[in-house]
Amino acid sequence: MILGAFPIVIVVASTGCGTSGGGEAGPTVSGGTPTTSVAAPARPTLTAPHLQPPVQDNKYVRSSSRPKVVVDPCTWVPDSAIQEAGFDPVSRGRGNDMLAEYSFLVCKFKKDSDGSLTLESGNVALDEVRQKYQSDIEELTINGRPAVKSRKDDPAGCSVDLQTNVGYFGITVRTHTAGLVKGMKPCDHIVHIATILEPSIGKEN
Secondary structure: OHHHHOOOOOOOOOOOOOOOOOOEEOOOOOOOOOOOOEEOOOOOOOOOHHHOOOOOOOHHHHHOOOOOOOOOHHHHOOHHHHHHOOOEEEEEEEOOOEOOOOOEEEEEEEEOOOEEEEEEEEOOOHHHHHHHOHHHOEEEEEOOEEEEEEOOOOOOEEEEEEEOOOOEEEEEEEEOHHHHHOOOOOOOOHHHHHHHHHHHHOOOO
16 A cells, blocks of 8 residues: 555565664654654563564665654564454564655554555655545544555455654555455444554554
């Protein structure tokens, strides 16, 4: 969903780079483009080496005016929350992390053969999501946090994007053929899932 949403200069696929989920955060102004980054507080992470995020340090990131991504969905969201959301925590794996002018840290989960869950944390502002999908946006508040729900031009998918200090934390559910045959729809429980996962972002973010 990321590539279709915003232009990317370079794509970095990570299978075990870096050593932590921390980074730098920056405030936003009314959900707009993130401003200058500041140091983020330390946060406990899942420690399996293959889950660690890539180091956010290349010429494209350094030349960007956007802050580094702080929240890493693969090492910040606990197994208990993934299981409560209805997905298999054992299936946790990094997606295609993208480090460029627009940066995203990505994590993927499965739910048998019925569907999948993708979590992405990026430095694209929620207002930019609103503008791109303005004809397909439902405004939400998840645990007090501004959010939007949309299909993002994906008939088999549904997303809730939650505002963070540096951009947004995206939650996307895709229903596979097996799930569709059972009558499952990707938007059916997306708000409930977002409510479960939102605390993992941290109030400071």
